[in-house]
Amino acid sequence: MSDSDSSLSEPVLKKAVLKEAALAPWRSSLARALHRNRSRPYSRYFQLSTVTAAGHPANRTVVFRDFLPNTNTLTVVTDQRSAKVADIAAHPWAEACWYFTHTREQFRLAGPIAVVGVADSDADLKRARQTAWEALSDNARQQFYWPHPAQPRESEADFSPRDVDEAPPGEFCLVLLIPHAVDHLELRGDPQNRTLYSYQADNTWQVKVVNP
Amino acid sequence: MSDSDSSLSEPVLKKAVLKEAALAPWRSSLARALHRNRSRPYSRYFQLSTVTAAGHPANRTVVFRDFLPNTNTLTVVTDQRSAKVADIAAHPWAEACWYFTHTREQFRLAGPIAVVGVADSDADLKRARQTAWEALSDNARQQFYWPHPAQPRESEADFSPRDVDEAPPGEFCLVLLIPHAVDHLELRGDPQNRTLYSYQADNTWQVKVVNP
Numbered sequence: 001m002s003d004s005d006s007s008l009s010e011p012v013l014k015k016a017v018l019k020e021a022a023l024a025p026w027r028s029s030l031a032r033a034l035h036r037n038r039s040r041p042y043s044r045y046f047q048l049s050t051v052t053a054a055g056h057p058a059n060r061t062v063v064f065r066d067f068l069p070n071t072n073t074l075t076v077v078t079d080q081r082s083a084k085v086a087d088i089a090a091h092p093w094a095e096a097c098w099y100f101t102h103t104r105e106q107f108r109l110a111g112p113i114a115v116v117g118v119a120d121s122d123a124d125l126k127r128a129r130q131t132a133w134e135a136l137s138d139n140a141r142q143q144f145y146w147p148h149p150a151q152p153r154e155s156e157a158d159f160s161p162r163d164v165d166e167a168p169p170g171e172f173c174l175v176l177l178i179p180h181a182v183d184h185l186e187l188r189g190d191p192q193n194r195t196l197y198s199y200q201a202d203n204t205w206q207v208k209v210v211n212p
Numbered sequence: 213m214s215d216s217d218s219s220l221s222e223p224v225l226k227k228a229v230l231k232e233a234a235l236a237p238w239r240s241s242l243a244r245a246l247h248r249n250r251s252r253p254y255s256r257y258f259q260l261s262t263v264t265a266a267g268h269p270a271n272r273t274v275v276f277r278d279f280l281p282n283t284n285t286l287t288v289v290t291d292q293r294s295a296k297v298a299d300i301a302a303h304p305w306a307e308a309c310w311y312f313t314h315t316r317e318q319f320r321l322a323g324p325i326a327v328v329g330v331a332d333s334d335a336d337l338k339r340a341r342q343t344a345w346e347a348l349s350d351n352a353r354q355q356f357y358w359p360h361p362a363q364p365r366e367s368e369a370d371f372s373p374r375d376v377d378e379a380p381p382g383e384f385c386l387v388l389l390i391p392h393a394v395d396h397l398e399l400r401g402d403p404q405n406r407t408l409y410s411y412q413a414d415n416t417w418q419v420k421v422v423n424p
Contacts, residue, residue: 040313047309049261049271057269059261059309061318097259097271101252101313106273146403146423153421159403191358191371209365211358 011122013092013114017176018124020070025205026182026197027072030098030107037102046098048076048177050087050113058087062175064098065132074109074177077132077140080117081148081171088113094177104187111180111199118170125174133168144171185212223334225304225326229388230336232282237417238394238409239284242310242319249314258310260288260389262299262325270299274387276310277344286321286389289344289352292329293360293383300325306389316399323392323411330382337386345380356383397424 037043049059062076074096078084088094095110116125133141141164147157182197192212197205249255261271274288286308290296300306307322328337345353353376359369394409404424409417 042311042313045311047259047261047271047311049259049269049307049309051263051267051269055263055267055303056305056322057261057263057303057307058320058322059259059271059307060320061309061311091267091269093268095261095269095271097261097273099254099257099259099273101254108270108272110268110270143424148423150406150408150422153406153423157423194362194365196362210362211360211365211369212355 010092010114013112013178014116014120014122014125014176017068017071017073017114017178018128021072021203024072024179024182024197025207026107026179026184029184033100033103033105033107037100040102043100043102046096048084049095049097050084051091051093052083052087053090058083060084065135068128068176072179074179075128075132076175076177077136078115078173078175079144079149079171080173083150084175085115085173088115088175096177106185106187108183109177109179111178113178114176116174116176118168118172129168129172129174132174133172138164144169222304222326225324225390226328226332226334226337226388229280229283229285229326229390230340233284233415236284236391236394236409237419238319238391238396241396245312245315245317245319249312252314255312255314258308260296261307261309262296263303263305264295264299265302270295272296277347280340280388284391286391287340287344288387288389289348290327290385290387291356291361291383292385295362297327297385300327300387308389318397318399320395321389321391323390325390326388328386328388330380330384341380341384341386344386345384350376356381
């Protein structure tokens with residue numbers, strides 16, 4: 001994981017995530033965790049940390065939507081007006097921390113991150129954004145029509161349900177996290193088990209079993 | 213929350229956290245969340261994000277230990293050899309993201325962060341570190357005698373239980389997070405409720421009800 005990775009231009013980065021990739025070796029562990037914790041809906045939530053333009057860490061809970069088809073890229077959705085979009089523009093690198101409460105294991109997934117918005121013209125990215133919009137529940141879609149997040153709440157503000165459009169509103173963004181380093185910690189086990197996965201320049205993964 | 217806050221010298225910062233403070237207005241909401249989610253042990257876990265020396269975000273699950281007595285400072289414990297100690301030395305600012313699964317609410321707590329280690333000579337800080345050591349379970353204490361975290365796992369490595377000392381080992385550190393900004397989001401409610409608390413130069417808190 002070199003620093004130069006985080007300076008990939010936006011179009012290059014976004015195009016790169018659509019490239020088909022072999023299933024990374026951490027994918028089976030993550031799939032197993034998702035399966036074994038599936039009775040708890042919040043098992044699909046993780047905490048996404050970014051760095052603000054001022055250089056401070058920011059951290060919030062997001063909902064895992066899916067992997068981009070045939071890639072190891074995680075997707076979440078966000079509002080163009082949310083602070084994380086500005087963070088990512090300033091520092092296009094993130095670390096997700098995903099803790100599974102039932103199996104007591106944690107995945108940390110770090111790597112470049114990109115936002116796909118209404119202005120993206122690439123056909124594949126447009127399709128990915130449209131697909132993500134269609135996969136959302138009606139309730140989740142409503143939120144993109146709400147007043148500006150984090151602005152003062154006005155008593156007359158309109159949060160009432162409305163018809164959702166087939167095309168996503170301009171506020172709707174797809175976020176792509178491309179893990180370059182994954183740290184899997186299993187608290188069960190005596191002692192605990194910890195495995196580090198690190199993406200290499202030749203498109204392979206290095207796997208190391210380390211002390212917890 | 214000004215950037216200059218993050219450049220407080222370590223001794224000044226650490227001394228500051230011991231100053232008695234009035235209960236911050238977000239404390240009652242957080243206490244209620246802890247109480248209402250108390251049947252789930254992982255309700256005391258949160259995700260702590262920091263910034264590495266290289267400027268990347270880092271994010272991991274930690275266990276909330278307690279508030280420092282008579283302050284609004286959150287404490288966690290860590291191993292001197294863990295990466296977060298180096299992160300904090302490089303960038304002494306953090307954001308905790310604390311999601312409560314039963315009540316479906318999130319607290320984001322951001323502010324200066326400091327590490328109290330074996331070399332700290334201040335009597336109050338030494339006492340706080342000692343108290344934190346004594347409050348740990350035997351199992352949790354064992355981990356500070358384990359081999360170096362994140363180093364390659366050797367088959368002959370010694371993870372066997374040993375007698376724990378009354379004095380914490382050199383590896384044991386107390387971590388102090390002093391919230392300067394708190395963002396409380398309640399997903400229940402139609403629409404959701406969100407309140408921002410911001411610490412002011414005159415030691416008061418500004419409270420704003422905002423759009424979710």
